[in-house]
Amino acid sequence: MYVMDDNGCIATNTVIVGSTLDVKDPGNGGMQLINLYPNPTKGDFTLQMTGIKNNQITICLYNTLGEAVSRHTYDIENGEINQSFHLSHKIAVGTYYLAIYDGNEKPVVIKFVRH
Numbered sequence: 001m002y003v004m005d006d007n008g009c010i011a012t013n014t015v016i017v018g019s020t021l022d023v024k025d026p027g028n029g030g031m032q033l034i035n036l037y038p039n040p041t042k043g044d045f046t047l048q049m050t051g052i053k054n055n056q057i058t059i060c061l062y063n064t065l066g067e068a069v070s071r072h073t074y075d076i077e078n079g080e081i082n083q084s085f086h087l088s089h090k091i092a093v094g095t096y097y098l099a100i101y102d103g104n105e106k107p108v109v110i111k112f113v114r115h
């Protein structure tokens with residue numbers, strides 16, 4: 001995936017794209033996607049995960065062009081997150097990818113649709 005930041009710098013990153021829920025990928029170091037719902041969403045959704053190794057994770061929202069739309073860091077307790085999200089009305093209807101970065105582990109990427 002190619003990503004351009006606000007300064008015009010381009011970086012590449014290898015990501016695992018998953019389109020199913022309730023799946024553990026043994027190649028991702030133990031981080032498990034428990035649930036992302038509802039999908040598709042009208043703008044509000046919840047992400048639940050376990051098996052997170054670090055005290056913080058970064059969650060990035062990418063559009064289908066690989067452009068970062070949003071990026072936030074969250075503190076983690078007990079290796080779990082249960083986070084609700086609200087997509088701004090400025091984020092258009094379409095397909096997006098939510099990438100979850102747990103330190104140096106391979107990111108988990110979830111495809112979802114805003115309708």
